[in-house]
Amino acid sequence: MSKTETKGMKYTEEHEWLRVEGDVIVVGITDYAAEQLGDIVFVELPEEGTEVARDDEVVVIESVKAASDILAPLDGEIVEINETLTNNPSLVNEDPTGDGWFFKLKVADLSVLDEFMDEAAYKDHIG
Amino acid sequence: MGDLKRTGLYDLHLELGAKMVPFAGYDMPVQYPMGVMKEHQWTREHAGLFDVSHMGQVLLHGGDAAAQLETLVPVDVIGLPEGRQRYGLFTNEDGGILDDLMIANRGDHLFVVVNAACKEADIAHLRAKLTCDVEEVQDRALLALQGPSAELVLSKIVDVTDMRFMDVAIRDSAFGLLWISRSGYSGEDGFEVSVPGDQAVAFARALLADPEVAPIGLGARDSLRLEAGLCLYGNDIDTTTTPVEADLSWAIQKVRRTGGARAGGFPGADTILGQLTHGAERKRVGILPDGRAPMRGHTQLFAAETGGEPVGEVTSGAFGPSIEAPMSMAYLPSELAEPGATIWGEVRGKRMPAKIVTLPFRPATYKR
Structure with missing residues (x-):
């Protein structure tokens, strides 16, 4: 469904996807998560420059059903946020793995990505 | 989940791709593949079809049914003209709200529609307090068609163009006798139609065959009613809120208020009439x-x-x-x-x- 190539993406158990772009990690939620959440009406993003620790609540999403938190997948610094989501939160439903990304995270060592699921493992995870 | 009740349209909901959730003891569609936002907008621009068969349909027979019902609601039921419907509230001795309901005068009897979650208690309440015959209608489904295209779509099945807001009528159709009211829970023009249970699926399919009609789930039903400022029983009104606190004083006609010909005479009248005079x-x-x-x-x-x-x-x-x-x-x-x-x-x-x-x-x- 997505317009974006998902090859090489890693996945968390909380249904986030992680994609390496240069020396940073782009973070968003999966098609499956967007579908489960339903229509998204509000996204609250962190400020650029924020230092976050793994499992910090960094993004709040409100769908027509409920509020959900997005956790930082790793320790790092938020170096960029997707400000278009503030006025157009439905992008998360329309293109969750592409234009609907949330933030870019700078981490000390990209090799930590290896511990996350690849696409096949994630598909097993969601059954 | 095994003990959830199903409406007669359950299989049709699944066929239409509905996501089902428990609601008031029923397994009900919360949304269809269109999604809550688009279903909401579709209803505002075209016509939305809602299954509200989980709600309670009750007939009150007997010459003095209106006078009797007035002992349970702060509403002018006796003065309700034949062929008209009015919003009402069951109150308790403290002035709290037991349920909200629609009351229709159909000549020699009243037709009442109550909330799904309250219907057993409401019917027990009616039977305990009234001597008129209280008949729960169990062989009919209830569908709502809401939105600017509703009149045009329903008119292809049965003539409703002469009806105005809160009119009720019983009309023959290819789907048997339809009990129709021009009302709803979306803030839109529209109709609520009680249809014989064995015709319900065929009737729903006939409406859905019209390109102006889409099925709408409970999710959009909630955002539609909220935009329209309409209360959801159990959330916005309950036994701890009075009609005056709930800003529903408009539902209490002059004749039931202090100084009116039939002032009081309903549960919690002292509290409610006092609040009408002095404020809540x-x-x-x-x-x-x-x-x-x-x-x-x-x-x-x-x-x-x-x-x-x-x-x-x-x-x-x-x-x-x-x-x-x-x-x-x-x-x-x-x-x-x-x-x-x-x-x-x-x-x-x-x-x-x-x-x-x-x-x-x-x-x-x-x-x-």
């Missing part, structure tokens, strides 16, 4: 949060940005797809319930400003 301590209002974050049910409200105890609570809150903004209903102390004033809601530990407004959030488009 709190009031249901609309609030519009700044920004896009909804203030949902149970959000605590404060008079100032810092300090102080909560002064009220949100009872329903969601994002309004038509007003393109979050909206909530809440109870506030009457002295704070000033339209235009600011109130603060605590969302995720932060107090966010919201503006107090008069309801509805969006004007209704009934055909009066």
